[in-house]
Amino acid sequence: MKAVVYEKYGTPDVLELRDIEKPIPKDNEVLVKIYATTVSAGDWRMRRANPFLARLFNGLFKPKRVKILGFELAGIIEEVGNGVSSFKEGDPVFASCGFTFGAYAEYKCLPVNDLIALKPSNMTFEEAATVPVGGLTALRFLKKADVKKADNVLIYGASGSVGTFAVQLSKYFGAKVTAVCSTANVHLVQSLGADKVVDYTGEDFTKLETHFEVIFDAVGKTSKSACKHLLTPTGKYITVTDAPKEGSNDLFFLKELIESGKLLTVIDRKYPLEKIREAHAYVEQFHKKGNVVISVIQSERADDISVPITF
Structure with missing residues (x-):
């Protein structure tokens, strides 16, 4: 072969x-x-x-x-x-x-x-x-952070493989999503359901006035110290450079979401x-x-x- x-x-x-x-x-x-x-x-x-x-x-x-x-x-x-x-x-x-x-x-x-x-x-x-790498990574980190309905979630690097899945999954869980990406990808992440998009080439997301229950660095390029002032008192910072907890049915869950039209x-x-x-x-x-x-x-x-x- x-x-x-x-x-x-x-x-x-x-x-x-x-x-x-x-x-x-x-x-x-x-x-x-x-x-x-x-x-x-x-x-x-x-x-x-x-x-x-x-x-x-x-x-x-x-x-x-x-x-x-x-x-x-x-x-x-x-x-x-x-x-x-x-x-x-x-x-x-x-x-x-x-x-x-x-x-x-x-x-x-x-x-x-x-x-x-x-x-x-x-x-x-x-x-x-x-799906298996980006989808599973996004799902497992969001589950680790216990993303739920009405949470404010910020996704840094929202246009990459993990980020595009994270935007959609966060919306599926009922969260309000702020996505951070470059100018070229603003329309893309909007089409995936992001409620607000921050173009990092023209705006510093660390100066947002919103506070978040979850901040997810989906590309490993920022840090907790740069974002901690944006977190609520019980807010969580997660990054792809850490290791998420694996779930026994995660891939089957993604398959069901895809077939029901809720994930692309x-x-x-x-x-x-x-x-x-x-x-x-x-x-x-x-x-x-x-x-x-x-x-x-x-x-x-x-x-x-x-x-x-x-x-």
Whole structure:
């Protein structure tokens, strides 16, 4: 099978498309034929070993544990392990690969757990592939902060993958959302339901007069010290640089929201697997809106049709 491999840390040029052996699923695993994946911050940071902690995880001088990146995927189950009863061959699925990565390939074996579910019926494979990382991250942090009806929530970095999901999920929970983004993305976050948008290129959000029950830094570029005066006495500051608590049914919850028309994804650009270097270079510029998708296999299924989702 074809896969994108990297043997050293560095620029996108370290990513190489190669032919490698197709994996075989264990008893508790499924083999997924991958149709789409994405380029997330976790991917390019692992490729660059930035932060340095990535080296402690993946090898001090060169990649050892993870040599194929790709944090999330959507595709079709081609084979199931002997101990698997919850999925069958031909099932369309979407999944997070967790810290094994491995989605920059034509096939990936995944354990059957809470990080894999049937693909939302009203999403294409390309759309579904964008949900597990950004969607799960946003959901888990908002649950950690206990966002509820009538809360004032500020989302810093509202136009990124995590941010676009966080705006929509906060609105679903009944919160009043103030979104912070650049001029180019104001219309986008408004279309996702934000009640107020602050264009940080012309306004300093830290000088707002509103106080918030929750401030969510969805890109890890601000700090609690810069925002604490905006919090209510019991307000919470959360940031993607922390670790959220995992929920056992989180991916299934997102699937239900998507299929009920309450959650959509934002795709900025699409690249074929052969242009993975270009995709990484673009994402590192920090200008993407929502998600950047990698098409591994072009869909041949008649049911892979995107249905518009509205609020």
